Amino acid sequence: xxxxxxxxxVMACAASVAAADKPELVVYTYDSFVSEWGPGPKIEEAFExxxxxxxxxxxxxxxxxxxxxxxxxxxxxxxxxxxGLDTNLTALAKESGLFAAHDVSAEFDLPVDWGDEVFVPxxxxxxxxxxxxxxxxxxxxxxxxxxxxxxLIQDPRSSxxxxxxxxxxxxxxGDEAGEVWEGLADNIVTVTKGWSEAYGLFLEGxxxxxxxxxxxxxxHLIAEGDSGKAAAAFEEGHxxxxxxxxxxxxxxxxxxxxxxxxxxxTDAFQSVIPTTNxxxxxxxxxxxxxxxxxxxxxxxxxLLLPEDEAQALRDEALEEWRAALSR
Amino acid sequence: MARRVVxxxxxxxxxxxxxxxxxxxxxxxxxxxxxxxxxGLGPADWAALRFTLVQAVLSAFxxxxxxxxxxxxxxxxxxxxxxxxxxxxxxxxxxxVIVAILGLLAVFGRGGILNGLLDALGLPGIxxxxxxxxxxxxxxxxxPLATRFLLQGWESIPQERFRLAANLGMGPREIMRxxxxxxxxxxxxxxxxxxxxxxxSSFAVALTLGGGPRxxxxxxxxxxAFRFEFxxxxxxxxxxxxxxxxxxxxxxxxxxxxxxAFGAGRGLTVERWDAKGAGxxxxxxxxxxxxxxxxLLPxxxxxxRGVPTLAGLPPQVWRAAGASxxxxxxxxxxxxxxxxxxASVRRNWGEMAGLxxxxxxxxxxxxxxxxxxxxxxxxxxxxxxxxxxxxxxxALPFALRVIAPEYARTERDFGRLADTLxxxxxxxxxxxxxxxxxxxxxxAAGLAAxxxxxxxxxxxxxxxxxxxxxxLEVYRLMGAYRMEDAAGxxxxxxxxxFGAFALxxxxxxxxx
Numbered sequence: 001x002x003x004x005x006x007x008x009x010v011m012a013c014a015a016s017v018a019a020a021d022k023p024e025l026v027v028y029t030y031d032s033f034v035s036e037w038g039p040g041p042k043i044e045e046a047f048e049x050x051x052x053x054x055x056x057x058x059x060x061x062x063x064x065x066x067x068x069x070x071x072x073x074x075x076x077x078x079x080x081x082x083x084g085l086d087t088n089l090t091a092l093a094k095e096s097g098l099f100a101a102h103d104v105s106a107e108f109d110l111p112v113d114w115g116d117e118v119f120v121p122x123x124x125x126x127x128x129x130x131x132x133x134x135x136x137x138x139x140x141x142x143x144x145x146x147x148x149x150x151x152l153i154q155d156p157r158s159s160x161x162x163x164x165x166x167x168x169x170x171x172x173x174g175d176e177a178g179e180v181w182e183g184l185a186d187n188i189v190t191v192t193k194g195w196s197e198a199y200g201l202f203l204e205g206x207x208x209x210x211x212x213x214x215x216x217x218x219x220h221l222i223a224e225g226d227s228g229k230a231a232a233a234f235e236e237g238h239x240x241x242x243x244x245x246x247x248x249x250x251x252x253x254x255x256x257x258x259x260x261x262x263x264x265x266t267d268a269f270q271s272v273i274p275t276t277n278x279x280x281x282x283x284x285x286x287x288x289x290x291x292x293x294x295x296x297x298x299x300x301x302x303l304l305l306p307e308d309e310a311q312a313l314r315d316e317a318l319e320e321w322r323a324a325l326s327r
Numbered sequence: 328m329a330r331r332v333v334x335x336x337x338x339x340x341x342x343x344x345x346x347x348x349x350x351x352x353x354x355x356x357x358x359x360x361x362x363x364x365x366x367g368l369g370p371a372d373w374a375a376l377r378f379t380l381v382q383a384v385l386s387a388f389x390x391x392x393x394x395x396x397x398x399x400x401x402x403x404x405x406x407x408x409x410x411x412x413x414x415x416x417x418x419x420x421x422x423x424v425i426v427a428i429l430g431l432l433a434v435f436g437r438g439g440i441l442n443g444l445l446d447a448l449g450l451p452g453i454x455x456x457x458x459x460x461x462x463x464x465x466x467x468x469x470x471p472l473a474t475r476f477l478l479q480g481w482e483s484i485p486q487e488r489f490r491l492a493a494n495l496g497m498g499p500r501e502i503m504r505x506x507x508x509x510x511x512x513x514x515x516x517x518x519x520x521x522x523x524x525x526x527x528s529s530f531a532v533a534l535t536l537g538g539g540p541r542x543x544x545x546x547x548x549x550x551x552a553f554r555f556e557f558x559x560x561x562x563x564x565x566x567x568x569x570x571x572x573x574x575x576x577x578x579x580x581x582x583x584x585x586x587x588a589f590g591a592g593r594g595l596t597v598e599r600w601d602a603k604g605a606g607x608x609x610x611x612x613x614x615x616x617x618x619x620x621x622x623l624l625p626x627x628x629x630x631x632r633g634v635p636t637l638a639g640l641p642p643q644v645w646r647a648a649g650a651s652x653x654x655x656x657x658x659x660x661x662x663x664x665x666x667x668x669x670a671s672v673r674r675n676w677g678e679m680a681g682l683x684x685x686x687x688x689x690x691x692x693x694x695x696x697x698x699x700x701x702x703x704x705x706x707x708x709x710x711x712x713x714x715x716x717x718x719x720x721x722a723l724p725f726a727l728r729v730i731a732p733e734y735a736r737t738e739r740d741f742g743r744l745a746d747t748l749x750x751x752x753x754x755x756x757x758x759x760x761x762x763x764x765x766x767x768x769x770x771a772a773g774l775a776a777x778x779x780x781x782x783x784x785x786x787x788x789x790x791x792x793x794x795x796x797x798x799l800e801v802y803r804l805m806g807a808y809r810m811e812d813a814a815g816x817x818x819x820x821x822x823x824x825f826g827a828f829a830l831x832x833x834x835x836x837x838x839x
Contacts, residue, residue, distance in 0.1 A: 031799075036643045037807035064554040071557060072361065072694065073701055092557070150437075155534060157551040189437070190456050191539045193531045196805035197425055201535075203810055204429060205438030219808045278808070318555075322371070325539045 024054045025256045027245075028066055028077075030084040032277075034059040039269075039276040046268040053256055062194075063089055063160050063243075071096050075250045080257040083122065083245035083264075087304060088163055090119050090244060091311035099246040103258070106265040109284045111240060111302035119244035122264050123279035126238035126299050127164045128231035129209040130202070130216045137209065137232035141169065145183030150207040152189055152198040156318060159194045160241070165211050167310055168239030170317045171303040177317065181324035188325065214238065214296050219278050222292045230297070237301030243279065340672035343665045344680035350720050351683040354695020355570070359563035361698050366552070366561030368568075375548040376568065378541070382458065382533060383526035386465035387519045393466065394473035394518070395511065397618045400611035401474070402481035403599040410836075412619060413478070414829050416471035418626055421777035421824040423798045424531045425805070426817040429632075430625030431455075431464055431536075440624070456538035464532045469522045471622055476521075476728065479767065480514040481507070483736055489599055499607060514732065520580035521728050524573055524685040545569055549688050566691040573686035574679065581675050626821070633818025636811045644816050647800040648823060651780050654715045654796060655827060658779040661719035663772050666726035670734040681727035684720040692717060714796065718779035725778065726771035733767035734760070769835015777828035781820060797823070 034040040034057045044055045060066040063084050070082055075098070085093055093099055101117045108114045110124055129144075129151060131137050138144040144151070154162030170177045189207040192198040202210035209232065217229040245264060247257040263269055270281040274290050281289075305313065359365055401413060419427060434440050435455045442452040455463070484506055492502050530546035545565055552562040669677040696713055737760060745759050761768070781798060795803070797820045804813035 031803060032806040035803040035807055036641060037804070037809060068554050068557055069697075072698060076702065155540070155547075157547065157555045188539060190535055190537075192535050196802060197428070197531065197535060199808070200425065200429055200805060200810055200813075201432065201436075204432060204436065206432060206436050216808075223808070322540045326541045 022052060022054045023253055023256055024056055025051070025081070025253050025260060026056045026058060026079050027081045027083050027260065028058050028060060028070065028079040029082070030062045030066055031059040032062075033057070033084055037276070039272045042272045042276065043269055046272070047260065047263055050263070050268075051256065051259055053253075055260075064163075067093055067096075070098060070248070074098070077248060077250060079248055080251035080253050081245055081247055081260055085119065085244055085246070086160065086164075087240075087242050087244070087307055088160075088167060088310050090116070091307040093246065094118055094307075098248055098250070100249040100251075100254075102247060102261050104261050104265060106283050108265075108282050109280075110242060110282060112242075112304055114242075116244070119246045120261050120264060121242045121244045121282040122269065123273045123277055123282055124240060124242040125213040125215050125279040126240055126302070127161060127168055127211065128214040128216075128234070128238055128297070128299075130212045130229055130231050131209040133228050133230050135208050137230070139233065140235040141172065141180050141184065144187060145180065147187070149187060149209060150189045151184075151187050152202050152207045152210045153191055154195055154198050154211060155191050155193060156321060159192075161195050161211055161213075162191075164239055164241055166317045166321055167305055167313075168303060170313055170320075171239060171305050172236035178320035178324055181321055182327070185325050185327060191325070213241075213279070214299065215274075215278050215280065215293075218274075218290075218292050218296055221295065222275060222290060227295075233297045233299060235300070237303045238299035240302045240304040242282075242304070339668040340677055343668040344672070344677060347665070347669075347680045347683050347720065347723065350716070351570070351687045351692075353699065354687065354692045355563055355566045357695040357698040358559050358566070358691055362559030362563060364560050365564045365567070366558055368561070368564065371543070372545075372548050372561075372565065375543045375545050378533075378537075379527060379529075379544040379546075380572075382461050382465070382529070382537075382542075382544070383523045385458070385462050386469065386526045387523040389462055390466045390469040390473045390522050391477075391515055391518050393470055393618075394477050395515075396610075396614045397470070397474045398477035398481060399507070400614045401478050404608075404611050404615070410833075412615070413475070414832060415619075415623060415626075416474055417773065417777065417828050417832065418471070418821070418825050419468050419622055420472050420774075421781040421828060422626075422629070422821060423781055423801055423817065426629055426801065426821075427468065427625070428464070428532060428535055430629040431467055433628040433632075434625050435460075435463065440628075456536060458537065458542070460536035460538070461529075461533050461542060464536045465522075465526050465529065467622065467625065468532075469525060470618070472725075473518045473522060474618075475770065476518040477511070477514055479729065479732075479770070480510045482766070483733070484510055516580040516583040517728050517732075520576055520682075521685075521724060523576055524682065524724065527569065527572060528685065528688055546688050546690070549690055553690060553694065562691060562694075566688055569688060570683075570686045573682060577679050577682045578675075581678055629814075630818055630821060632814040633816075633821075636815030637818050640812065640815050640819065643795070644797070644800050644804075644812075644819065647795045647797045648819060650711060650795065651797040651820075652823065652827075654711055654718065655776045655779040655824075657712075657715040658719035658722065659772055659776040659831075661716065662722045662726050662775040662779075663768070665719065665723055666730050666771060666775075667734075669723075669727055670731045678727070678731065681731075682724050684723045689717070689721075711796075715779070718782050719775070721782060722775040722778045725774045729767050729771040729774065730764065733764045737763040765835045767835070769831050769833070772835070773828040773831035776831060777824040780824040780827060 029040070032038050040057050044057060047055050058079070060069050063086055066082060066084055067089050070077055070079060073079070099118050102120050104120045108121060110121060114121055129137070138147050138149055153165055156162040156166040169180055173180050192201065195212070198210050199212060201207065214231040217231055220226040220229045245261060247254070247261060251257045265283050267285040270283050271285040271287065273279060273281045274293060401409065422430070432439055432455070435453070436442070437452070445452050488506055489502070492506060497505070528546050530544055530550065533542050533544045534547060545568065549562050549565045552558045552565060666681065669681045700709055700713070741759055741763065745755055750759060797816065801813050801816045801820060804816055
């Protein structure tokens, strides 16, 4: 224990000595962003090459955990930038009063108009049910409910895609959402804590389809050379997840934080996103999307509840979901 | 029996108990303080409490009931591979939850082996998701542990007793009545208690195998309060409810678990003269084959999946493995010191203090620690030391349950002699406790090391890219779609945890 604590403090000292001559920008983000297989390492390298600073990425397990952490730390937070919230969390984040307005402007390639003064988007994707190509997938929630297709979903209380699905059904069906969930109840094999569990179970053959993103088949195609996965296109349209970053008011490096947000919408950042975060870049890089992305389904309609409405509907939607699936 | 102060050091026990109480109490208080008070509970919370209790009680009783025949079969049979089987029984307990779920589903799931077999035979398939699935998974995790607890009880019955029983012509029924049942009455409540407590904080297993929001446990309600509603007051209150459950269950079990007095034995390997008939042999054989299949098949499937990618794992995984070994060593040392100190107290408050590690949700513990550390320094800097400390606290109940009965037995049988000889402190440890208890100490240390290695613990709340443990790395790989690499990393984790467990457990039993 003593040695470990000692070793840790030596490491921490070494890091702070190396960084002493350069300003440090601390960016909180979710865990899969900082992991060696996520965008983190390449983005750190690219930003440090131009900012003459030390970019420190700190991970929390996911977007919601990230926001909880920043709220816990309040104004004392070490973070300068928070990267990885989505539109289901931005209303809460603004309510906390911890975030400052940005002045980034860019030609965003989002399926919706973007005019948020506090948060800058860096990527986006559509939620979708992913299946093996041989499977005859239903074309809507109603069709799914009527079929005997089986699905794996995530719990909205502990998972970002799970919450996305809750809003997807709500946005598509409004007051009928509860009824749709009742119809879906017998299609749901199980509800998992997070995306990894559900996707793992799907790959094990536990269900016909899993809630994920329209971009998931691109991973299998590009990274594994496996063209056997597809996402089902639903008539109702697909709910959108837009991932954003924002600057904290309490940042001690406000200029660097602004520079990072500017950097975020440039090619150096955006070109890393598709094949590391497996999402669509918010600003399509000059070279276009990587080969393979053209094979993905493009939903006929993008659904996205305005952040205030999403916030207001949250508890009601959760209760409908819980009541329908608890029967 | 008179309570005597047993001299490892009288104050060490009290200090350890105070420390454990502080480690559990402070984070809850910190969360409540941050919230500015305690929240209220809604109807959904009461439903969660009910489900939590039902599944934990069922899981505990089924695990212990099944463990009795298994431990008895292991106790009265000697066969090739017995040692290996006893050792392997420790393995499910140390797997990361997500990996164990995948292993279980490879056997019992929709596309699993069992349904494949049933289908080939033209029989209808089974459905694993539901309360029975939750209990099945918890039995998978805990049956081996219960078996080891009870087997230890069997091995504590002096050989002279069995010889005497054989001379008196006692058959298996009488032996059960006069020798085994008194021992079981002493040991079963504490085995039930520990498994009940483990299952109280179940979350991912209960949700995934429970099949949906019906299977919402308290831990999930805490999760929801934290991240969905950011209602810290309610989270703190739910954590208090959990704590109250643990303390009351502990009080009940301690009252029931009476210490049976056998008198001193010579501690030799027991040869058994009863149950020699073919019927008994067949019975024990069947029990052992079934339990081996149940426990080992999912493990073998997990291992096989990892083999192709094991050698080619990225360097970060090996670095994380190094960190995990460091954390495991540190927390094992801490945990063993604390367990010995608490065992030496031999009073109910010592036992209760040892249980507290199971009483607190890792999420509340981590968040509370975060709130406490944050004003002083960056929590990420302390990620590994805090993880080691928390893992030691979490492993303490198990280590203590293994050590405490042996400690009590040793002191009961030899304490007076040692007192007469004036053996105190280190000498008592070296010449009395260590030789008498090395089996239990090895097993306890093995459990602590393996648990610490396999536990995701609180590191997920604190980690930055440079400081990850192996379980966190497994989750990261899965989160990045790399299920094959994750399987390889999980196999590495299994090998390391199991290696640590086997080494310590074997080291203790070899000479015991």
